[in-house]
Amino acid sequence: MSVLVVDDLRTSLQINGGEYHAVREISFSIEEGETLAVVGESGCGKSMLAMSIMRLLPSVASITAGRILLDSLPIEAVSETGMERVRGAKIGMVFQEPMTALNPVLTVGEQISEPLRDHLGLSRREARKAAIGLMEKVRIPSAASRYSSYPHEFSGGMRQRVVIALAIACHPRLLIADEPTTALDVTVQRQILDLLDVLRTEGKMGMLLITHNLGIVAGHADRVAVMYGGDLVESATVTDLFRNPAHPYSRALLASLPRVDRDLSELASIPGRVPTLVNMPDGCRFMDRCPHAMEKCNSMPPPADVGDANLHMVRCWLYVQGGEHAA
Amino acid sequence: MLRFVGQRLLTLIPTLFAVLTLAFVLVRIVPGDPALIILGDQATPEAIAKFHEQTGLSKPIWQQYLAFLTQLIQGDLGVSMISNRPVLTSVLEVLPYTLELSLAGVFVGVALGVPLGVVAARSNGGWVDWFVRIFTLGGLSFPAFVSAVLMLLVFSVMLGWFPVIASGKPITDPWGRFMSLALPATNLGFVMMAYVARVTRGGMMNVLRSDYIRTARAKGVPASRIVWKHALRNVLLAVVTFTGLYFSVLIGNSVLTEIVFNRPGLGKLVIGALERRDYTLLQGLVVAYAVLVVVVNALTDLCYRFVDPRVKA
Numbered sequence: 001m002s003v004l005v006v007d008d009l010r011t012s013l014q015i016n017g018g019e020y021h022a023v024r025e026i027s028f029s030i031e032e033g034e035t036l037a038v039v040g041e042s043g044c045g046k047s048m049l050a051m052s053i054m055r056l057l058p059s060v061a062s063i064t065a066g067r068i069l070l071d072s073l074p075i076e077a078v079s080e081t082g083m084e085r086v087r088g089a090k091i092g093m094v095f096q097e098p099m100t101a102l103n104p105v106l107t108v109g110e111q112i113s114e115p116l117r118d119h120l121g122l123s124r125r126e127a128r129k130a131a132i133g134l135m136e137k138v139r140i141p142s143a144a145s146r147y148s149s150y151p152h153e154f155s156g157g158m159r160q161r162v163v164i165a166l167a168i169a170c171h172p173r174l175l176i177a178d179e180p181t182t183a184l185d186v187t188v189q190r191q192i193l194d195l196l197d198v199l200r201t202e203g204k205m206g207m208l209l210i211t212h213n214l215g216i217v218a219g220h221a222d223r224v225a226v227m228y229g230g231d232l233v234e235s236a237t238v239t240d241l242f243r244n245p246a247h248p249y250s251r252a253l254l255a256s257l258p259r260v261d262r263d264l265s266e267l268a269s270i271p272g273r274v275p276t277l278v279n280m281p282d283g284c285r286f287m288d289r290c291p292h293a294m295e296k297c298n299s300m301p302p303p304a305d306v307g308d309a310n311l312h313m314v315r316c317w318l319y320v321q322g323g324e325h326a327a
Numbered sequence: 328m329l330r331f332v333g334q335r336l337l338t339l340i341p342t343l344f345a346v347l348t349l350a351f352v353l354v355r356i357v358p359g360d361p362a363l364i365i366l367g368d369q370a371t372p373e374a375i376a377k378f379h380e381q382t383g384l385s386k387p388i389w390q391q392y393l394a395f396l397t398q399l400i401q402g403d404l405g406v407s408m409i410s411n412r413p414v415l416t417s418v419l420e421v422l423p424y425t426l427e428l429s430l431a432g433v434f435v436g437v438a439l440g441v442p443l444g445v446v447a448a449r450s451n452g453g454w455v456d457w458f459v460r461i462f463t464l465g466g467l468s469f470p471a472f473v474s475a476v477l478m479l480l481v482f483s484v485m486l487g488w489f490p491v492i493a494s495g496k497p498i499t500d501p502w503g504r505f506m507s508l509a510l511p512a513t514n515l516g517f518v519m520m521a522y523v524a525r526v527t528r529g530g531m532m533n534v535l536r537s538d539y540i541r542t543a544r545a546k547g548v549p550a551s552r553i554v555w556k557h558a559l560r561n562v563l564l565a566v567v568t569f570t571g572l573y574f575s576v577l578i579g580n581s582v583l584t585e586i587v588f589n590r591p592g593l594g595k596l597v598i599g600a601l602e603r604r605d606y607t608l609l610q611g612l613v614v615a616y617a618v619l620v621v622v623v624n625a626l627t628d629l630c631y632r633f634v635d636p637r638v639k640a
Contacts, residue, residue, distance in 0.1 A: 018507055054545060056541065081550075083547075084548070085543055085547060088546030088548075093545040095538065095542065095545075100538035103540075103557055105561055105635060106560065114546065115548075158543060166542075
């Protein structure tokens, strides 16, 4: 059964009276124990997507269409107070910046205990015991004695472990990790990602892993969704995407990866940059940077349902019947 | 902890020393010879010389300073030049009233200011926010002596809820003492409330945007607890800082409040001593105020230890 089904999701921003689509017609699903990596450049709507699922959008943004089913529960229809019982209980979230993600004036233990008491109804003493157990589980050394420590007494990697502990405290069905290792040392990155893998398998959680690091995708994800300018342009299994990238953007992304078996001088970069939401083209959003752009790309966005969403989906006119097929 | 308190107390000594020296100098810079004021314009030069001799004013200034310090170390603030009463006795007699008034003023300022600021931040841009902003603007721009007279007029004279002469009631009459304190304390704390509300509102807006508040929301903490626990604990740092700094201003304002409400206190003593050029009394009063401010600052530092775990030693 799918832990998360996102169907035709649209999230818009209201800026100076105009409406801009930060997430446009996105559909995907995540199965129990599966990791879906969402990749793309900065500003392509990855975090907006995560915040839509959490229903923690900034006040200028709102979900305008589509469905988000978490274990069959339609998230987009839950009330704001209802979401307080979903967040932390059924969805856990790990953030990019561990240095600022914890409250500086509350003890680490207190911050981990809080969701346990809120969602599982544990007493103070039970929550303390469970929190220490969680701290051990995320491999914080001498957990019991560090229960009463404050975040500033922890290193970045240790703080991220604390954030992970409180995210998984109530055995959520879905764990959203928004660039969980971007701010960490390379050696610590590996440990954190391995830890997330173990916890996901043990807890049978689905994981939405947001990253712009294709190396992480290759090592830790089952499937990949490539986002560009708020669109999901391609989704496939990791092996499939790395072997046969279809969308010109995916191909360009992979071509920009350094590889041991190739000369570094071949390293490609993608010309230009992601257009801002205000300057987004009406048709295909990648058009301006695409080597295969056609007449059609300018007039209309490519349909979102090309290919099987669960196998290999690509959103590009090149693959639409009657479109010119570029090899 | 004890070590921290000890260290903090040690640092008080040089501060106090500097302030005391300043007090000594300031009082002697004030123009006007006390002898002339006490003995009158018609005093003979002999009488004036005799007065100077008796009060020690004829000695070189450094001898006066040394005498002042030696006395001080022995806990002696000298005797009033006018009434011949020991200064320390006069100060200690009214100190409780001033302390009581200042602390009650701070209490009013914080107890009303913090919730107002929080409520305003939560309604950010809504009508509650507008109300608080206009209300606090009033608090900031209305002179305290005007509001004091208005309050007396409305609540004491017209409504008769509070005594008009809020003079000190003995401790054995707690209700009477409370009633006589209520209006002056509210008046004194009103301006502070306005500041505190604004400090709280600004701090709250910043903190509510921070990453750790997002984390708290992501783990499903109810909105009210996010504001009153997770965010407010961080905003209190700014409030403590502000309260510590504002305390000296508040003590200054208490002089006015004491006069308008006719309360005993250091303020009334100061005005009297100034009028009569009572050097020794004035000197003692400056010392008392200085000690008060320095002690409050030390207490503020101590408060940080409780409010912010990142503060060490």
